[in-house]
Amino acid sequence: MQPRAVATGGAGLHARAAAKGLAFGTAITAGQLRDPALAALVRAECGVLVPEYQQKWDRLEWRRGVLDAAAADQIADFARDSGLRLRGHALVWHEAIPAWALELDARGLGAAMEAHVAAAAARWRGRIATWDVVNEAIRPEDGRLDWLRRTPFLERLGPDYLPSAFRLARAADPAARLAYNDFGCEHATVAARRKRMGVLSLLRALRANGAPLGVLGMQAHLHAHLPFEADEWRGFLADVAELGLAIEITELDVNDARLPADTAARDAAVADLTRRFLEATLAERAVTTVVTWGLSDRHSWIRAGRLPLHRRTDRATSRPLPFDEELRRKPMWGAIAAAFDSAPAR
Numbered sequence: 001m002q003p004r005a006v007a008t009g010g011a012g013l014h015a016r017a018a019a020k021g022l023a024f025g026t027a028i029t030a031g032q033l034r035d036p037a038l039a040a041l042v043r044a045e046c047g048v049l050v051p052e053y054q055q056k057w058d059r060l061e062w063r064r065g066v067l068d069a070a071a072a073d074q075i076a077d078f079a080r081d082s083g084l085r086l087r088g089h090a091l092v093w094h095e096a097i098p099a100w101a102l103e104l105d106a107r108g109l110g111a112a113m114e115a116h117v118a119a120a121a122a123r124w125r126g127r128i129a130t131w132d133v134v135n136e137a138i139r140p141e142d143g144r145l146d147w148l149r150r151t152p153f154l155e156r157l158g159p160d161y162l163p164s165a166f167r168l169a170r171a172a173d174p175a176a177r178l179a180y181n182d183f184g185c186e187h188a189t190v191a192a193r194r195k196r197m198g199v200l201s202l203l204r205a206l207r208a209n210g211a212p213l214g215v216l217g218m219q220a221h222l223h224a225h226l227p228f229e230a231d232e233w234r235g236f237l238a239d240v241a242e243l244g245l246a247i248e249i250t251e252l253d254v255n256d257a258r259l260p261a262d263t264a265a266r267d268a269a270v271a272d273l274t275r276r277f278l279e280a281t282l283a284e285r286a287v288t289t290v291v292t293w294g295l296s297d298r299h300s301w302i303r304a305g306r307l308p309l310h311r312r313t314d315r316a317t318s319r320p321l322p323f324d325e326e327l328r329r330k331p332m333w334g335a336i337a338a339a340f341d342s343a344p345a346r
């Protein structure tokens with residue numbers, strides 16, 4: 001079956017979001033922005049951009065003490081020149097520690113992390129709407145009572161690295177909203193329920209500590225074959241909102257690798273989950289922003305197949321994003337548009 005065509009023209013996704021006081025955007029790389037067709041699509045559909053990897057520690061400071069920010073600057077300048085907001089991603093993430101920093105002892109890593117957070121936040125001071133200050137610090141499987149992931153930061157610096165990162169970011173950029181960002185909370189599974197407990201525990205600890213945390217970023221890397229319960233998810237979002245936090249959906253895509261190869265059927269299932277997820281999410285008024293992790297299937301990280309969960313057993317290619325390889329709207333685009341159109345105004 002051929003994929004169902006989605007109407008062209010009409011308002012783009014960010015225009016529909018903005019009509020309700022919301023925002024829509026996507027992750028991007030500097031190289032992708034050199035594609036005129038994609039750059040035009042970004043301008044037509046988005047109000048927010050976030051660097052997919054070129055603003056991370058291992059990319060910015062792959063040489064100690066030298067900030068290689070040219071690519072991230074290109075994204076920031078494109079956003080400024082196109083009137084788009086810029087998300088910062090990500091100051092402290094265990095998967096983006098430069099090789100030279102991993103060799104350091106506790107004192108060395110602490111000093112290097114502090115210097116990096118201060119330098120990166122100062123580099124784009126006043127230009128970042130929301131920084132993902134700490135990314136993915138919760139891992140219930142690591143068995144700690146505080147649910148924290150056993151990262152080099154935790155092992156060498158102790159849990160205080162978490163509030164410290166937020167205070168350093170605030171000192172370097174008084175204007176940016178500061179977010180804790182994580183994944184794996186969205187579905188109605190035992191693992192997601194445990195993850196949500198861990199994330200809530202961390203948010204409460206950071207608030208009690210007086211850390212300048214203002215936003216929870218929920219990545220929303222969804223899986224079309226996993227259950228989703230709107231009431232369960234809305235209950236979690238309400239608990240987060242009660243802490244006085246805003247909520248941003250920061251990396252939305254839908255992994256279809258466990259669905260049959262038929263393209264139209266996969267596109268329909270991806271769109272249906274997107275619709276159900278966003279209808280439940282946007283009903284929570286603390287939610288302000290929806291960002292997809294790419295616009296076109298051709299750029300999705302899922303296609304790299306790094307995770308076994310992303311690999312298909314047939315030769316079909318993943319279709320996790322709102323636009324296909326030729327930048328045509330897919331049913332997922334229609335689901336996002338309908339969710340914004342029916343969302344309560346902020």
Ligand code: G3I
Pocket residue numbers: 029052053056095096135183219251301
């Ligand atoms: O483009 C260069 C290429 O020129 C070079 O030859 C090659 C080998 O070094 O690297 C290429 O860049 C890679 C880039 O992906 C390509 O897009 C980087 O090495 C690689 O590290 C980067 O991976 C990114 C990954 O985070 C690690 O930073 C993915 O793009 C990105 O989608 C992924 O995003 C993460 C979020 O930050 C956090 N949430 C999960 C999400 C998915 O893992």
